[in-house]
Amino acid sequence: MRAVEIQEGFVGAEAFDAAVSKVLRSGITGTRSCAVAMLTLHPWWIADDWLSSRSIARYRSAISRRVSSLLLEEDAVAITDAGEWAILLTNIGDHTEATAVAEKITAIVAEPVDVGGEPGYPLISTGVAVATGVHRVAGDLIADARAAMSQAVENGAGQIAVFDEGLRLDFLHRCRMVTTIGPGSSLASLDLHFQPIVDLSSGKVTAVEALLRWPGQRAFGSAAQIISLAEQTNLIGRLGSWVLRTACDYARRWAGSGVRTHINVSPLQLMRGDLVSIVLASIEDAGLQPDDIVIEITESTAMEPLAIANIAELKEAGVQIALDDFGTGYANLASLRALPIDIVKLDRSIVTDISANSPSRAMLEGIIAMAHALDLQVVAEGIETADELAVVKDTGCDLGQGFLIERPSSQAAIRRLLDLDIEDAIA
Ligand code: C2E
Ligand code: MG
Ligand code: MG
Numbered sequence: 001m002r003a004v005e006i007q008e009g010f011v012g013a014e015a016f017d018a019a020v021s022k023v024l025r026s027g028i029t030g031t032r033s034c035a036v037a038m039l040t041l042h043p044w045w046i047a048d049d050w051l052s053s054r055s056i057a058r059y060r061s062a063i064s065r066r067v068s069s070l071l072l073e074e075d076a077v078a079i080t081d082a083g084e085w086a087i088l089l090t091n092i093g094d095h096t097e098a099t100a101v102a103e104k105i106t107a108i109v110a111e112p113v114d115v116g117g118e119p120g121y122p123l124i125s126t127g128v129a130v131a132t133g134v135h136r137v138a139g140d141l142i143a144d145a146r147a148a149m150s151q152a153v154e155n156g157a158g159q160i161a162v163f164d165e166g167l168r169l170d171f172l173h174r175c176r177m178v179t180t181i182g183p184g185s186s187l188a189s190l191d192l193h194f195q196p197i198v199d200l201s202s203g204k205v206t207a208v209e210a211l212l213r214w215p216g217q218r219a220f221g222s223a224a225q226i227i228s229l230a231e232q233t234n235l236i237g238r239l240g241s242w243v244l245r246t247a248c249d250y251a252r253r254w255a256g257s258g259v260r261t262h263i264n265v266s267p268l269q270l271m272r273g274d275l276v277s278i279v280l281a282s283i284e285d286a287g288l289q290p291d292d293i294v295i296e297i298t299e300s301t302a303m304e305p306l307a308i309a310n311i312a313e314l315k316e317a318g319v320q321i322a323l324d325d326f327g328t329g330y331a332n333l334a335s336l337r338a339l340p341i342d343i344v345k346l347d348r349s350i351v352t353d354i355s356a357n358s359p360s361r362a363m364l365e366g367i368i369a370m371a372h373a374l375d376l377q378v379v380a381e382g383i384e385t386a387d388e389l390a391v392v393k394d395t396g397c398d399l400g401q402g403f404l405i406e407r408p409s410s411q412a413a414i415r416r417l418l419d420l421d422i423e424d425a426i427a
Helices: 013-025 043-047 053-069 096-108 139-154 165-181 221-234 236-255 276-283 305-316 332-338 359-373 386-394 411-418
Strands: 033-041 076-081 085-092 114-115 119-121 124-130 160-162 191-199 205-215 258-262 293-297 320-326 343-346 377-380
Touching: 013 033, 013 076, 013 085, 013 139, 033 053, 033 096, 033 139, 043 085, 053 085, 053 096, 053 119, 053 320, 076 305, 085 096, 096 124, 096 160, 096 411, 119 160, 124 139, 124 305, 139 165, 160 332, 165 221, 191 411, 205 221, 205 236, 221 236, 221 411, 236 258, 236 293, 236 411, 276 293, 276 305, 276 377, 293 305, 320 332, 343 359, 359 377, 359 386
Parallel strands: 124 160, 205 258, 258 293, 293 320, 320 343, 343 377
Antiparallel strands: 033 085, 033 124, 076 085, 114 119, 191 205
C-alpha cells in the first residue's frame, strides 16, 4: 500500500504498515487484539459523471474528518493509492467488537455532507479483519480487510463485511476456479455432460443439452457459479468458446441420428462481437449443419441491441434459438414475440409441484397456447415427479427434460442411451 495523500492526523502507508506490525509483534495479549478496517466510497459515487470532482473531494474530506474523530490515540489511519481508508483499530476483543466499531464508523460517515448547498449522502462499504495467530505481518491483515471490503462492496452500499474463515475459503476457492479457466490453463480438467430432451408424445430423444462439469471434483462448484465468475473476470469469452467447440465436437457423434445439441450462452457472451463467428466456425469445423445446434439464451436484463443482432444473425444462418428459464427473472411475455426464437424452455419453478388443479396449471396452459400461437416449441424443464410429467404432457407441452426422464451424463453414457428407446421412462 502506498499513500498518495497524507492528511492531517493521517499517516503514510509505510508508517501505517509499521503501526500494524508493531501491534501484531507486541503480541495479541490475553483477550485483546487489533483489527484493520478498510473503507471505500461506493463505486457509484466515484463513477458517476454528474458528481463533480469538487463534490467528491468534499465527500472525501468529510469522511476523513469523521473517521479521525472516532479513533483512539493508538489507532492509525491512511489513505491508499486507490483512495480507500485503511484504519488500524487497536484494543479490539473480537469480531463483535470490531463490527460494533465498524457500524459506528459507517453511521457517522453516512451523515449528509453539504454539496454546494444541497445535502449529499456518502455511501461507503466497509471490510474488517480482526488479527489472529495467522496474521504474521501487516500485509496479511490488510489483505484480509481488503477481501472483506470487496465482499462488502458486492453486498451493496452501506454494508459491513467481517473477514472470517468462510470468506477466506470462498476466496481461495474462487482463485482456484479462476486458475482452472484462466489464460494459463488448457481447460483440460473441464468436461461437458449432456441431458436428454424428449418428445413427450413419442418418448424419443430429440435433443441433448450440454452442461459444464468438472469430472472428479464434485466440491468444485456449480456450473452457474463458474459461469458467473467467468463473467466477472472477463474469462467468459475463453470459456464460452471452449464450450461451443467441445459441444459441437461431441454433437457430431449423434447429429446423424437427428438429435440436436443445445448449448448455453451466457448474457455477457451474447453481447460479444465475435460470438456469431465463433458459433458458426465451431459448427463448420465439426462438420455439422447450423440447424443441428440450438443456442440457449437467457434474458438477464433488457436485451442490448448487440445481443439481439447476434441472435438474429445466428437464426438467419440457420441455428435454432431457445429462450431458457422462461418464467423467471426478466424473461417476459413480450420477449416471446420480440425475439427471433424457435423454442421456449419453461423454468423448473413453473413445473415444480404442479398438479392437475393448481393455478400453476392454468398459467402453464396459457403460456403453451401463446407459444404455439407464435409457432414456438415448448420444453418443460426440471421434471422430477410422475405427477409433474403427467400434467406437463396433458397441457400439450411438446418436449420435456428433467431428472425423472434422465439426469445429465457423460457423452459416452449419452451415446449408449441414444441407442436405447427411453419411451418407457415417460409412458
Ligand atoms: P440451465 O441451462 O437452465 O440448465 C438446466 C439446469 O437444471 C442444469 O443445472 C441441470 O442439471 C438442472 N436440471 C435438469 N433437470 C433437473 C431436475 O429435474 N431437477 C433439478 N433440480 N435440476 C435439474 P446445471 O448443470 O447445474 O446448470 C445450471 C445453469 O448453469 C444452467 O441452467 C445454465 O444457465 C448454466 N450453465 C451450465 N452449463 C453452461 C455452459 O456450458 N455455458 C453457459 N453459458 N451456461 C451454462
Ligand atoms: Mg439451458
Ligand atoms: Mg433453464
